[in-house]
Amino acid sequence: MTTATTALSGRAARSAGTPAPERAGAVSRDEREADVIVVGAGPAGSAAAYHLAVLGLDVLLLERSRLGRDKVCGDGLTPSAVRELVRMGVDTSSWQRNEGLRVVGGGHRLHFPWPEQPSFPSYGLARRRCDLDEDLARHAQRAGARLLTGVTVTAPVSSGGGQVTGVEARPSRSVAQPAIEGPTTFTAPLVIDAGGVSARVATAVGRTKDGGRPLGVAVRAYFRSPRAQDTWMESQLELWDGPPGSSSLLPGYGWIWSVGDGLVNVGLGSVASSASAAASRSIDYRAVFAAWMRNVPASWELTADNQVGRLASAALPMAFNRRPHYERGLMLLGDAGGMVSPFNGEGIAQALLSGRLAAEAAAQGAARSTTAGREQALAQYPRALAAEMGGYYTLGRVFVSLIEHPEVMRLCTRYGLPRKRLMRVVTKLLSDGWERRGGDGVDRLIQLLTRMVPSA
Numbered sequence: 001m002t003t004a005t006t007a008l009s010g011r012a013a014r015s016a017g018t019p020a021p022e023r024a025g026a027v028s029r030d031e032r033e034a035d036v037i038v039v040g041a042g043p044a045g046s047a048a049a050y051h052l053a054v055l056g057l058d059v060l061l062l063e064r065s066r067l068g069r070d071k072v073c074g075d076g077l078t079p080s081a082v083r084e085l086v087r088m089g090v091d092t093s094s095w096q097r098n099e100g101l102r103v104v105g106g107g108h109r110l111h112f113p114w115p116e117q118p119s120f121p122s123y124g125l126a127r128r129r130c131d132l133d134e135d136l137a138r139h140a141q142r143a144g145a146r147l148l149t150g151v152t153v154t155a156p157v158s159s160g161g162g163q164v165t166g167v168e169a170r171p172s173r174s175v176a177q178p179a180i181e182g183p184t185t186f187t188a189p190l191v192i193d194a195g196g197v198s199a200r201v202a203t204a205v206g207r208t209k210d211g212g213r214p215l216g217v218a219v220r221a222y223f224r225s226p227r228a229q230d231t232w233m234e235s236q237l238e239l240w241d242g243p244p245g246s247s248s249l250l251p252g253y254g255w256i257w258s259v260g261d262g263l264v265n266v267g268l269g270s271v272a273s274s275a276s277a278a279a280s281r282s283i284d285y286r287a288v289f290a291a292w293m294r295n296v297p298a299s300w301e302l303t304a305d306n307q308v309g310r311l312a313s314a315a316l317p318m319a320f321n322r323r324p325h326y327e328r329g330l331m332l333l334g335d336a337g338g339m340v341s342p343f344n345g346e347g348i349a350q351a352l353l354s355g356r357l358a359a360e361a362a363a364q365g366a367a368r369s370t371t372a373g374r375e376q377a378l379a380q381y382p383r384a385l386a387a388e389m390g391g392y393y394t395l396g397r398v399f400v401s402l403i404e405h406p407e408v409m410r411l412c413t414r415y416g417l418p419r420k421r422l423m424r425v426v427t428k429l430l431s432d433g434w435e436r437r438g439g440d441g442v443d444r445l446i447q448l449l450t451r452m453v454p455s456a
C-alpha cells in the first residue's frame with residue numbers, strides 16, 4: 001500500500017507517537033512545503049530523513065517506488081553499517097547475523113572474525129533489501145518524516161541565482177496508489193538527492209560523474225541453500241570455470257552469504273579504476289556467473305531449481321565520483337554522491353553515514369538567521385565526509401589500480417592471505433572497520449596512511 005502522511009512537522013508527528021494515517025491522492029499546499037526534501041527512500045534517504053526528523057526538522061521523503069521494492073544488492077552489512085543502525089535505534093534482533101569473513105583463494109580457506117572494537121560491534125548482518133529499505137523508511141516515518149511513495153521526482157526547481165529550492169514530481173506509473181494525483185511541485189530551502197546511481201536532481205543541475213574514479217559492476221541472485229545457516233560471509237577471490245587450480249580463471253570475484261529465511265545471496269563483481277577502463281572490458285557477467293555456479297562446492301546446492309528470482313546487475317559508483325556533495329541548496333548522499341567503497345563494493349554503511357552527517361549540517365544550517373551563516377553550516381557536510389572518508393578513498397583508488405590487474409591480485413591472494421599480521425591490517429582496511437581516533441597499532445597505521453594522502 002502506498003503511504004502519505006498529513007502535514008505534521010517532524011516534532012509534532014513524534015509527539016503524536018505513531019505515523020500519521022496512510023492514504024493516497026492529493027496533497028495540500030502545506031504538505032508540499034518542508035524544511036528539507038529528501039529524494040529517494042533507500043538507506044541514504046531514510047537515514048537522512050530519520051536524523052532530520054529527530055533533530056526537529058520538517059522533512060518530506062519522496063520515493064518513486066512502493067515500500068518493499070527490490071534493489072539489486074548483496075544485502076551484506078559489515079560492522080560499520082551495524083554501527084550506524086545502532087545509532088538510529090533500528091531493531092535488528094531478527095536479522096541474519098554473521099561473525100566474520102571467510103576468504104577462499106590461492107589454495108587457502110581462511111576465517112577472519114570481526115574484531116570487538118571501541119566503535120564497531122563484533123558482528124555483521126544481512127537483510128534482503130526489500131525488507132531493509134522498508135524497515136528504514138518506516139523507521140524514519142515513525143520518527144516524524146513525511147513519507148510519500150509512488151512519487152517520481154523529475155527535475156529540480158531553482159531560483160534565478162541557481163539555488164535549488166524544490167523539486168518537480170509526477171505520480172509513478174508502476175505504483176498502484178501514488179501519493180500524488182498529478183504533476184506536483186514541492187518546495188524547501190534544502191533538497192537532498194539520495195536517488196541512487198541515477199542521481200536525477202544532481203545530474204539535472206550539472207553535477208556529472210567523474211569518469212576518472214573507480215567504477216564497479218556486479219550481478220547477484222538468491223538461492224535456497226542447505227548452508228543458509230552459515231554464519232560467515234564467504235568471499236571467493238578466484239573464480240574458476242572448472243576444477244580449481246587446473247582450469248581457467250574467470251574475471252572478477254564472488255560472494256555467498258546467508259540473508260535468512262533459508263536463502264543465500266550469491267553474486268560476483270569486478271572493479272575498474274576509471275569509467276573508460278570499465279568500458280574497455282567486455283565481460284559477459286551472466287556467462288561468468290553460470291560458469292562459476294557449475295563449479296562452486298556442491299554442498300551449497302546452487303542449482304537452477306534452487307534459484308529464487310532472476311540474476312540482476314547494477315553499477316557501483318565509487319570513491320566520490322559525483323561532487324560537490326553540497327552546493328546551492330542541494331546535497332548528494334550515498335550512491336548519488338558516488339560513495340561506494342573502492343575497497344570492497346560496500347555502499348550501505350556509507351549511505352547511512354552520509355545521511356547522519358547531512359542531517360547534522362542541515363540542522364545547524366536551519367538554526368542560522370543569515371543566508372551566509374546557513375551556507376557556512378551546510379558546507380560542513382562535504383567537509384565532514386572528506387574527514388571521514390577522503391584520505392581513505394584516495395588509498396582505495398590506488399588499491400583498485402593495483403588489483404584491476406589479475407596477476408597482481410593473484411600474487412596478493414597467494415602470498416598475502418596466509419600472513420596473519422598483514423591480513424589484520426587488510427581486513428580492517430577493506431571493511432572500513434578502523435578506528436578514526438585511538439585504537440590499536442593497526443588502526444593507527446591506517447590513520448597515518450589516510451592522513452598522508454590528499455582527500456579523494
Ligand SMILES: Cc1cc2nc3c(=O)[nH]c(=O)nc-3n(C[C@H](O)[C@H](O)[C@H](O)COP(=O)(O)OP(=O)(O)OC[C@H]3O[C@@H](n4cnc5c(N)ncnc54)[C@H](O)[C@@H]3O)c2cc1C
Nearest residue numbers: 040042043044064074075076153196218314334335347348
Ligand atoms: C550487485 C550489487 C551488490 C551490492 N552489495 C552490497 C553489499 O552487500 N553491501 C553493501 O553495503 N552495499 C552493496 N552494494 C551497494 C549498495 O547497493 C548501494 O551502495 C546502496 O544501495 C546505496 O544506497 P542509496 O540509498 O544511496 O541508493 P539506493 O539504494 O539506490 O536508493 C535510492 C532510492 O531512490 C529512489 N529513487 C531514485 N530515483 C528517484 C526519483 N527520481 N524520484 C524518487 N525516488 C527515486 C529509488 O527508488 C531508491 O529507493 C551492492 C551493489 C550492487 C549493484
